Amino acid sequence: MNFTRTIIHWYSINKRSLPWRETQNPYKIWLSEIILQQTQVKQGLPYYEAFVSKYPTIFKLANAPESEVLKLWQGLGYYSRARNLHTTAKYIVNELQGEFPNTYKDIIKLKGVGDYTASAIASICFNEVTAVVDGNVYRALSRYFNINTPINSTKGAKEFKILAQELIDKTQPATFNQAIMEFGAKQCKPKNPNCQNCPLNTSCLALSKQKIDQLPVKLKTAKAQKKHFNFLVFISNDGKTLLEKREGKGIWQNLYQFPLIETEKSTNEKILRNTLKNNVLLNNLKFELTLYNSKPIVHKLSHQHLYTKFWIITVENINAESISIKDINHYPVPILIENFIESFNFDLV
DNA sequence: AAGACGGGGTC
């Protein structure tokens, strides 16, 4: 059984029709690949359409303000992708005269582009013979060849890259790369793969050894920490509120949020009121404090579980740089904040 | 080499 020929034949029959499969434009392929990092096609597709529509060329993207790019990215997660996308667009326009680099070696130098994305762009746009290794490829290869090396180890990354590079069809690298990924996504799925109806089921080593559900092997990662977030939702008599930009290292960098008080444990109104007395935003101001959600909203991220309370603070006026509540939807915010804004009807206040 | 970085989906 020839793995490469079989995969390509399977793809010719089973490939989905997707917009980025209709082009070799490096800007669009790059955009699609960044969006699809750690993101399923179903989730990324509407974002791809929105970006292409709003920024048809890399020049349009480069000339947009970052907050606008982040707003369009809002809800997709891993926001460094959007910041790097914007940085790289500006770099290509300003330093490379808008000309996208056309070899793996040069493409991988771009910010936000690693081995996978550089291989995808180089093969799809420029027919370079360089194999992609994403989650789908790890799974398909580890099963078919019964490879037990952890895929998230340095050794695994090297090993699978070499194997994929041996298997790639040198005459049609773009087709092979997309074929093996599609095969992993739709046939050799993580759970309940369709082995009964698989063109490789007579030669798949994991299947013959009944090890399908044990592959690929992955090193365990630390589990999420609990955090307690208290967002202060100011509402002034003249229809204003406070929004702050998240700076620094952690989550949601350059997105906006209501002023945040993080506590060691779950807090209550009495304790919070006491804390607020010394808060610069409230010194010497009269305010009313009410808890919006009686039970904390649990927002789960990869490495943190956020137990969140939204506190409504009504004041006469605000002694800080405030924004009009009617403009609140212009700011990029984490989905946790967006969900609150949608459920809390500011118009009724 | 190990962690951080989101949000949606499946089982």
Add this chain to the structure above:
DNA sequence: GACCCAGTCTT
């Protein structure tokens, strides 16, 4: 709750 997704960057 555990795991996964067209991964990359920082420490």
